[in-house]
Amino acid sequence: MLSITSFINHSKFGLVNFLLLPFSAIFFIFSYIRLCLYKVRLLKVSVSSVPVIVIGNITAGGTGKTPIVIAVANYFASRNKIVGVVSRGYGGEYTQESLEVTLTSDPINCGDEPLLIKQQTEAFVVVAKKRSNAVKFLTENYSVDLIISDDGLQHYAMGRDIEIAVIDGHNRLGNGWFLPAGPLRETKKRLKSVDFIINNGSHMEGEISSKIEANCYINLATNEKKDLDFFKSKKCFAIAGIGNPDNFYSLLEELGVNLITKTFADHHKFIEKDFEFKGGYPILMTAKDCVKCKQFATSQMWYLSVDAKISSDFYQQLESKL
Structure with a gap:
């Protein structure tokens, strides 16, 4: 029988993770009870009059989900469908029950990801603390053909027609434990009930392969575009x-950039002082981060434009389920 020390040493655990296990047990119990209450309809599920596609994950942290939301929204727009997108607008300071995101919205108010989705798609985008309220807003105000939920796999109050779980192809399910000792929001068995599993960055039998591909660098201040070899061998x-963030850094390293990295918390509210660096080197960031930096953008600041490339037959399979 393994001792506690052996358990820690032979798993992906650290001491802190081990100490958090009781809280993970509590998280699992409450999550399971909550799911059961929705299944037996003791908790209300709001059913939409138009199809709802949920693109989420069963782990906390980044899995490359938002580029996939953008890719799916743009695909349906290319098929002459009117698309709505709903999001919680994590980190946004809005107080309304539902808030429509426009191209002039403040990311501090609506959240960074919803504004990025609005900028890169033709979709109507609405944020709400309860995504079901955002779905209701869209169906009452616009003649949308379908609605995509950015995250929300665990928001069971929102009815859905199709579920897509996105997995980071490299980290997958981490140490396999529930929050806060691990990254899991739900048991890995949950993946058996979704319609599609998109593997972002790797290949696995039974999963749809996806890859984040870089397009070009775009200057925040001037909108000037540069080819992907522009910063090759440059610091x-x-x-x-x-x-x-490691996925972003790895992508830049694959492009030959010599990096000096600085990492902030997810959804960090950037201020001008965050960019006070010595050396005068170019500053590279993601599109998600740059939407919060427009007010103090300089010609030193660039973002890497990317697209999610998904297996070609995915969209046909997706349409067949609608």
Whole structure:
């Protein structure tokens, strides 16, 4: 029988994770009870009059979900569908029950990801603390053909027609334990009930492969575009306030950039002081982070434009389920 020390040493655990296990047990119990209450309809589920596609995950942290939301929204727009997108607008300071996001919205108010989705799609975007309220807002105010939920796999008050779980192809399910000792929001068995599993960055049998591909660098101040070899072999600062910054840094390193990295918490509210660096090197960041930096953008600041490339037959499978 393994001792506590052996358990810690032979797992992906640290001492802090081990000490958090009782809280993970509590999280699991409450999550399971909550799910059961929705299944037996003791808790209300709001059913939409139009199809709802949930693109979420069963782990905390970044899995590359938002680029996939953007790719799916743009695909349906190319098929002449009117698309709505709902989000919680994590980190946003809005107080309304539902808030529609426009191109002039303040990311501090609506959240960074909803504004990025609005900028990169033709979709109507609405944020609400309860995504079911955002769905209701869209169906009452616009003739949308379908609604995509950015995250919300665990928001069971929102009815859904299709569930897509996104997994980071490298980290997958982490140490396999529930929050806060591990990254899991739900048991891995939950993946058996979703319609699609998108593997972001790797390949696994039974999962849809996806890859984040870089397009170009875009200057925040001038909108000037540069090819992907522009910063090759050059020293640059790389700034990230996203769920999995290592994926961003790795992508830049694959492009040959010599990095000096500075990492912030996910959804960090950037201020001008955050960019006071010595050396005058170019500053590279993600599109998600740059939407919060427009007011103090300089020609030193660039973002890497990316797209999610998903297996070609995915969209046909997705449409067949609608």
